Amino acid sequence: MASQKKVAEASPTAPRPSILPLDAGPVPDLGRDADLKAFRDMLLIRRFEEKAGQLYGMGLIGGFCHLYIGQEAVVVGMQLAMQEGDQVITGYRDHGHMLACGMDPKGVMAELTGRRGGYSKGKGGSMHMFSREKGFFGGHGIVGAQVSLGTGLAFANRYRENGGVCLAYFGDGAANQGQVYESFNMAALWKLPVVYIIENNRYAMGTSVSRATSQPDLSKRGASFNIPGELVDGMDVRAVKAAGDRVLDYCRSGQGPYILEMKTYRYRGHSMSDPAKYRTREEVEKVRVESDPIEQSRARILANGWADEDAFKRMDAEVRKIVNEAAEFATYDPEPDPSELYTDILR
Amino acid sequence: MATQILMPALSPTMEKGNLSRWVKNEGDKVKAGDVIAEIETDKATMEVEAIDEGTLGKILVPAGTADVAVNTPIAVIVADGEDAAAAAPNQAASPAQQNKASQSAPPAAPGDAASAVATPKAAPSAVANPPQPAATPVPELAEASAADVEMVTMTVREALRDAMAEEMRRDGDVFVMGEEVAEYQGAYKVTQGLLQEFGARRVVDTPITEHGFAGLGVGAALAGLKPIVEFMTFNFAMQAIDQIINSAAKTLYMSGGQMGCPIVFRGPNGPAARVAAQHSQDYSAWYSHIPGLKVVAPYTAADAKGLLKSAIRDPNPVIFLENEILYGQSFPVPKVDDYLVPIGKARIARPGKDVTLVAWSMGMTYALKAAEALAADGIEAEVIDLRTLRPMDTETIVASVKKTGRCVVVEECWPQSGVAAEIATRIMENAFDWLDAPVARISGRDVPMPYAANLEKLALPSVDEVVQAARAVAYR
């Protein structure tokens, strides 16, 4: 509490400890409207995930449930840089990506509770959700699988020459899967429009990056395929958006794939049950205090005079209302009809 | 307005847990999302968070309390300016009282956490609850020489761990490798303590690279080491199945007998609770299809221990299929120095004369319960725990069918080209003239595993189906 206040009071011009190993230099401002939108989108994800955690605790959500809390700036910043027709694909830590893609929080939450109004009619659950309409291609439970699939989406874009770019998100742990490198090679060879976004939250379950990878600078993982890469402060939505703008232009212009390593952090356990013995509480607290994406954004907006405390209160109330309605819907919506057991296997 | 914080569930099957510590104190200000306490079960730890802004008014369950039932109120958050004491419900209820209270209390309301508690109009159907093992599993003594061997009760998880530890003490070439097996102590805690005893040279955490480390394991085995490769679950072994089949299973043959591959691939297999299609699948039939592999799928802790020890000593690649839901179940295990169960031998888990039920691993829970239900109706079922799928103990199955004339096979895998299909064929080939009814099978439904609780339940076999099938083949 007190510590979070500290962030809010800090001057936005005062140097903030960067999550990057080196200071990446000045970050361009988003401007009033985009900054406010980014704040609200991040807040929606945070509140949604908190609610999902509660519903899990109450037994309304079962199985695995991986929360995105702490990583909100990554997906929100990239979304600001995207164009209509671009595609998104990710792993199982996917609720934030779906909300950022504009999917309905009710449909997402109802999928988490396994109800018929969920995006997959309750048949997919937290890890397996899709929306063709919103360009969201899942939601995949097998670590690394989405990287090849995303490369295929990019292949289709190039094949059709439709100008679309695929944003393929994956974790620092997933970055060790073999199919990632098979995909890198093909994407570079055929100049496919795909941005590989590595969400480096420092851990794959209980394994820190340094214990799992011989080259911890994941942005260099494309080097032997001639894929350029760069490190981005994934806690600062402005830095993400700026990188996204540049890189999406690069990919769209037919120059091939690009890697963005987003330095970020997950505050919660890997999934709902987690022994939490692989890191200290102090480490988590330090990131929350120094780098929280939402608190940074709030402080900046306040200092710029783009919104006052009352406006933030209204935004918070509005976001809570959306989330509460989603939870309400996800609780009372009926389970799928038993006949759905046998539908959608083939068509 | 006061809001109660309830004891959360860490998993769909959790009923109670320990409140290990309070991170916030009474009187502390909290914000939605702030961690206020830590709870734990034997498997995991979880942080409890405030669900709304306010002050932690009253702690209802002190730190260190064990066995707090899910949904028990553990604290009260009061809005700013409210009186904490007044907001607290009946003070200092004992855990037992709270337990009772939580059972009769309506489920907490979702939606606005600060609003009054309401009963959901449409409660979710109960989490698919696979049957628990029969209360007193028939003690497994076939492999113990004397009937008066002392038994100790242990979980399947402990039995597997002990098997690995014993074999690692016995043979310096045995090592364990896999994701989260060392420092994390195993994603499902099966390798608990191994790192501490054997060190990082022999208990190796791998990156998430199943195809790579499965191949590496095969290479190490070709060089004469005896790897135990843990897959976090067998779902992820699909990344590695080429190395398992093309390299592990075939190399001895392709090398004219020169290149043996003494390796064990183990991990949880089969449907788990509410994890949906990509994480809930039974691979029994997949591996049992492959010449050059041995495939083991134990049910009891004694078999888990004895068979894993045999698998580690076996000079061939062995696929060792465990089950997450069985890990926490306890069984008597013979207390002998070197308890080995031979691969390739089925076990009569319950003798009977009217109908043969064949099952393995989790399928045994259905078969044993069905046998009990049938016994109540005067039908004596003989339950065979297959234990090894390849090489299959056809002899034991056939001998039983020749006695009963009827057979029902229970499996969690898909029906087409499943293990039951193979068993039915073998019975037909070897005991056709003894059959009084066609062999019946109860399999998982022919669909990917759905997430929704009601659909998941429908997708899995049930005790009732086994009972009905047994009645049908017995014409009773």
Ligand SMILES: Cc1ncc(C[n+]2csc(CCOP(=O)(O)OP(=O)(O)O)c2C)c(N)n1
């Ligand atoms: C092929 C495969 N192996 C293992 C797993 C189990 N698993 C799920 S998530 C995970 C860790 C992944 O970490 P990372 O890629 O860093 O993503 P994060 O969870 O941090 O977002 C593991 C090992 C899996 N789902 N799929």
Ligand SMILES: [Mg+2]
């Ligand atoms: Mg990670």
